[in-house]
Amino acid sequence: MKTYMVPAICLALLGTGAITALAASSPDADLKIYQEYFKKKFPDFTEENYSLGMYNFNEDKRSQWEAIMEFPPYETVVDKGEKLFNTPFKNGKTYADCLENGGIGISHTYPRFDAGSGKIRTLSMEINDCRESNGEKPLNLLKGDLPTLLAYMAETSRGKALDIQVPDDPRALAAYEDGKRIYFTRRGPRGFACYNCHWDAAGGRIRGNELSPAIGQATNFPAYRSKWGAMGPIQRRYKGCMKNIGAKPLKAGSDAMNNLEYFHRFLSNGLPSSAPNNRF
Template sequence: MSPVTYSRILLVILALWVVVGSADPAQDRSETREYFKQLFPQLTLQEYADGAYALDPIARSQWLEIEDFPPYEWAVENGKHLFHTPFKGGGRYTDCFPQPINKIRAQYPRVSVEGEVITLELALNQCRQKFQQPMLDYRRGEMAALSAYLAYLSRGEMLEMKTPSSEGEMKSYTAGKQFYYQRRGQLNFSCASCHVQSAGKRLRADMLSPMLGQVTHFPVYSGVWHEMGTLHRRFIGCLEQIRAPVFHAQSEQLRALEYYLSFMSSGIKLNGPAYRK
């Protein structure tokens, strides 16, 4: 069976998963990785962390030049200052994160005993609430800087997500998967329309990145935004591009989406923050 034929068969399988609403996370991940292995046999699993730059040699060369003097360096330094500066009235971020600082990013997202998806950014704002500090914007600014600092310290750490098994984990996983494959908006696109079925193809001048590894390099400095942005800011941007109803950053829906994508990318090393065009 040729790789092209096999890929087409797997695409049908992926579509059937959504229709029947099956939820076997380990099988989902295994079959999805096999699909991408057939689609891009030249890539190792770890190379998916580089997104479209793993597939486009010219864009990769330009990206590596930018990474020599990355525009997110200031955000990492600002995040370091913010993370270690005590809050007014007492307390600091380190009081909320007992893990070694270079292990913090890899602990998220996770599902609490109450069944809620806890992302890194949500945990940072929960820490602020604990010490009566105002909430930060989940999309940019200080939150993106804090996330950039913790991501930078965790570079090379493996994103290791245990297989969903509890009721809360399965509920969040299923919700995230359904969100990813559901068509929506005036363009009738799903996340998978671009990043599974059309991965590696071009949309105008840009190559569409594969699903695998999409969460490992956030937050990013975007050449479009001209500033740092979090993963949920990117989610919102995608919804706007397909003219679909937008969910707010750290909504239950987008946290479930992050949880699903993180499980699918489990086993890939973290490499954030990063530059993206």
């Protein structure tokens, strides 16, 4: 991917703050800095360690997770997702008719910037748009059949390196910067931003929970969480994090949430997709 300066239009969209820092940044330059940070913090980490997240820091939880992974609950969800994926709509068409490469092996490239709308498109949006264009009702973005379909599609991308593209388009850069802004914005009564837990505090603990590094988290979603007792997309996890810091969660599927997903998934670029996965 090319390296470029953030255009003035992006800065104008972002207001006056932090311009000095942002003016010198680009997605690729950011990623290099972010990766270097964790290489220094966790010099022995392999790609697998990044994917393991919090299980790197607690042997007991790691062994519990490994036991769960012998017969992972997500497997039945993947099977169900495959059936749903291949079940024709009332008009006889299927998801494969709408999606690039028939929907197989594309999950690791989402979210994507859509030049037509100038906005970020998540895989969930592609699924629901496909349904609506075939006369079907859109699905709930956070629970039920949609994450089940996402799980199957993620399975077809397992092991492929995350490849989130930020093209040289001011609107794509603005979306990236907006996601970055949300990520680094302090919210809620405790004044926490995402980074407060998942950069310098990564490997530490908050109450009984170990904190995972920001890089690698997105490789695991959608994930079957024991807490949910269900498969869920990454935006459901964001909502949980936001509630944990006392901030009102952003709306799933909103531009803001999609931009956050775009930035957050970009952080894991180059790491192999390990979704769907299991999480506590």
